[in-house]
Structure formats: structure tokens, C-alpha cells
Amino acid sequence: MTDQTVLDEIKEVVTSNDVVLFMKGTPTFPQCGFSSVTSRVLDHLGVNYVAVNVLEDNAVREGIKVYSDWPTIPQLYVKGEFVGGCDIVKEMFETGELKSYLSEKGVLESAA
């Protein structure tokens, strides 16, 4: 049972920030390999993002899975749109799609 207030909180976070990464741990101290890879990709591209550590709040940890209809963490949101988890982010990064996607969304300053 996921509380509606948690879903509302998540919605608020993903709509009021351009890029949000839900992860286990923090970008500095990731506590899962998948979260680590995903935050490193964003760091590498020089994107400013808000990281939400789901390990600090179990309601958010479970709520984000319901909100996205996606069973695993990490999860990347750009301008309120769910992009995907680690595999998708990594694959998009490797093909160059992620960079062009972020540029299109206007969240990559050093796009040139």
C-alpha cells in the first residue's frame, strides 16, 4: 500500500527539478553498483542533477516503484519524464543518445 502523499511528494520533486536521480546512496557514496554507474554517467556528461537517496526513506523507495511502474532503483527523471534505469542510461550513453536527449531537453549547458 503506497500512501498518496508519498506519490505527491515524488511528483513534486520530479516536476520542480530538471534532472532527478533516485538512487541507493549518494553520488559521492553510492551504495549499489547500478546507482554508482548511473550517477557517474551523469557526472561525466556534466549534468546538474538532484540525487534522492531512497535508502533514507523506505516510503520513497517503494513509492517511486509505483510512481514509475518500474521495479528497480536507480531511476532517472528529466523534466518530469521517466527515462529509465541503469541499463537504459548506460546504453543511451554509449550510443550518444543520452547526450543528445539531454541537449534537446535543454539541461546540458556544455552541449556545444
Place this chain on the structure above:
Amino acid sequence: MPMAADDIAKLIKDAIPDAEVEIVDLAGDGDHYKAVITSASFAGMPRVKQHQKVYAALGGRMGGELHALALETRTPAG
């Protein structure tokens, strides 16, 4: 509770009949897998939707029993 690679492949094939499924045991521990799934039904779908289709095939096991299943989805010859 890890799942056997064959069981994972069967669940996916049951739900996506034309799928070609290759399971790689990443760590050799029967717990960390990568599944490469090729299906014509993925054509034109965003990656998120392709992966969600596979998750649906796994019937809620993803994130639970299967906490470490990496996915790669492809369309045939594409």
C-alpha cells in the same frame, strides 16, 4: 532466492513468443544475470516500454527474486 537462467528465459518466451533470449550469468553465482532479448515486437517502442514489457513477463519477480538482472533489448537485425 536466485532463479535458474532457464526459468527466466522460459517466462520471457511464454509472454513474448517470438523472443530470442540469451541469458548471461555475469558473476557466475547464479544470481547476477544479464538477459539479451531480441523480438520484433519491440520495434518502434521506447526502451523504457521495451524493458517494461520484459518486466511484465517476469510477473513481479524483478526487483525481488531478481534484484540483479541487467536487460538489453533489441529488434531483429537492427
